[in-house]
Amino acid sequence: MSLFRNWMSGNDVVGLDLGSATLKAVQLTSNGNTFRLEKIGYLALPEGTVACGDIIDALTLEAAIRELFEKEKFRAKSVAFAVQGDQVFSKKISLSAISYEELEAQLPMIAEQYLPHPPDDLNLDYHALSTENSTAQSVDFMLLGVKKKFLKTFISAIQGADLKPAFVDTVPSAISNLTEYIQLPPEPTAVVHVGAAFTQVIIFVNNLYQFHHTFDFGGHQITETLREKLHLSFTEAETLKMSTYKEKNLPENTKEIIEVACQSFFENLGQAFNLYLTAFPQAHIEKILLSGGTAKIPPLLEWTAQHFGCEADILNPFTGLDISEKEFNPLYLEDLAPIFSVACGLATRSKNT
Ligand SMILES: Nc1ncnc2c1ncn2[C@@H]1O[C@H](COP(=O)(O)OP(=O)(O)OP(=O)(O)O)[C@@H](O)[C@H]1O
Ligand SMILES: [Mg+2]
Known part of the structure; x- marks a missing residue:
């Protein structure tokens, strides 16, 4: 050791x-x-x-x-x-x-x-x-x-x-x-970090770590779904994903495919919150802060706020630094x-x- x-x-x-x-x-x-x-x-x-x-x-x-x-x-x-x-x-x-x-x-x-x-x-x-x-x-x-x-x-x-x-x-x-x-809000705040392969959920109360849970979901999963449904290479699907909310001429159903691919994100995130609420029954998630490359999918923030009925924002790790x-x-x-x-x-x- x-x-x-x-x-x-x-x-x-x-x-x-x-x-x-x-x-x-x-x-x-x-x-x-x-x-x-x-x-x-x-x-x-x-x-x-x-x-x-x-x-x-x-x-x-x-x-x-x-x-x-x-x-x-x-x-x-x-x-x-x-x-x-x-x-x-x-x-x-x-x-x-x-x-x-x-x-x-x-x-x-x-x-x-x-x-x-x-x-x-x-x-x-x-x-x-x-x-x-x-x-x-x-x-x-x-x-x-x-x-x-x-x-x-x-x-x-x-x-x-x-x-x-x-x-x-x-x-x-x-x-x-x-x-x-x-400084995070004193109320239970979930940082949800969505990368390419993993999503990490970390819950803070009074700016202190209280709980975490990881699940397999990330941008690769969305890219894979686009690749499969639209018969593209991985690189083509990745490029399409990045440009979906900027370009007008998209293959049919691109936005719908992305939205459907994100359903497993919401299911898994809901399960993570349930685990948290089992451990801390009095708690209530007041705010979600999205982070990670996949948080850059423009509508993800609004979908998250709507799905969980709470405030959602992007976590900016440069806030509070002397720059x-x-x-x-x-x-x-x-x-x-x-x-x-x-x-x-x-x-x-x-x-x-
Ligand atoms: N503008 C964007 N629009 C949509 N997705 C994006 C954008 N920018 C980055 N991504 C996605 O974010 C993911 C990369 O994010 P990040 O760098 O946080 O992941 P990672 O740390 O490499 O992965 P992990 O830690 O999960 O193994 C990729 O799936 C990429 O396609
Ligand atoms: Mg990462």
């Missing part, structure tokens, strides 16, 4: 968000309570580099990381990255009468009890949680088990690009980090905002230096 959070090397870190469609990187610097945006960059990953959260083509990933850092001239050489899908198991646990030293020593035993995967196959770690329930007598923490094979492959790709691993988060915990500089308008065009940032939530959350790890 190795505790990978001990990597932190004292340098600034770049938040590196690896998805099935895109690789995103953000560097923030912290001065006390504020964060300043230093750099952002992203590039599309060749199809087949990453699938379902796993790295399929490590050499292509290594080349992409190198290309992104060289293209955008990121100064920091340490990276914080996130894990998702079948590569990670996590569980929020509250234990009484235990010190952090004892917790560390007992992690394999705790993992055996709480995680649905043999601990020998996992690198184990935990993140202390500051929740409303934490007291001097009890420790609230997120137990984390990442598949050793995945971690080894990702670290080799990072090192192969002449960078150093500094910190590992899960995608939900990376998004939770955004509350370091974004030079000379360096970053505000319209450019607003357009890219949804895809950078996880990378921004990871980049807040810089302040631990």
Whole structure:
């Protein structure tokens, strides 16, 4: 077993968000309570580099990381990255009468009890949680088990690009980090991060993480449906999806196909909310904040608000950052905002230096 959070090397870190469609990187610097945006960059990953959260083509990933850092001239050489899908198991646990030293020593035993995967196959770690329930007598923490094979492959790709691993988060915990500089409403607020393969639902109360759930839905599913129904290649279907709400001459039924493909999003999201309400029966979701590349499908916001009968908005992870308008065009940032939530959350790890 190795505790990978001990990597932190004292340098600034770049938040590196690896998805099935895109690789995103953000560097923030912290001065006390504020964060300043230093750099952002992203590039599309060749199809087949990453699938379902796993790295399929490590050499292509290594080349992409190198290309992104060289293209955008990121100064920091340490990276914080996130894990998702079948590569990670996590569980929020509250234990009484235990010190952090004892917790560390007992992690394999705790993992055996709480995680649905043999601990020998996992690198184990935990993140202390500051929740409303934490007291001097009890420790609230997120137990984390990442598949050793995945971690080894990702670290080799990072090192192969002449960078150093500094910190590992899960995608939900990376998004939770955004509350370091974004103040969410006190009422239950769901951040719904819809990428290419996964949707992550993270619920906050009083700006504190309370619940998360992940399901398989993302932009790839919509593209696949368009591809199948309109007999297109994946690339043609992806291009059509991106231009649907800008172009007039569309193949028949394009908008209807997208709307039907989104039904499984609403079903799964409804189930996630039901799980939350089972765990917290008094709660009521007051607001939904959409994030991730798929949040850029224009009508998704309105459909979501209508479906769940609550307020919905786009989460902009650049809000609350100190940003030079000379360096970053505000319209450019607003357009890219949804895809950078996880990378921004990871980049807040810089302040631990
Ligand atoms: N303007 C747009 N209109 C519609 N869909 C878009 C737009 N821009 C990006 N997308 C979709 O967003 C998805 C990529 O988003 P994102 O970068 O958040 O995913 P990812 O992090 O690579 O995936 P995951 O984390 O789920 O593996 C793709 O499916 C892409 O087609
Ligand atoms: Mg993603």
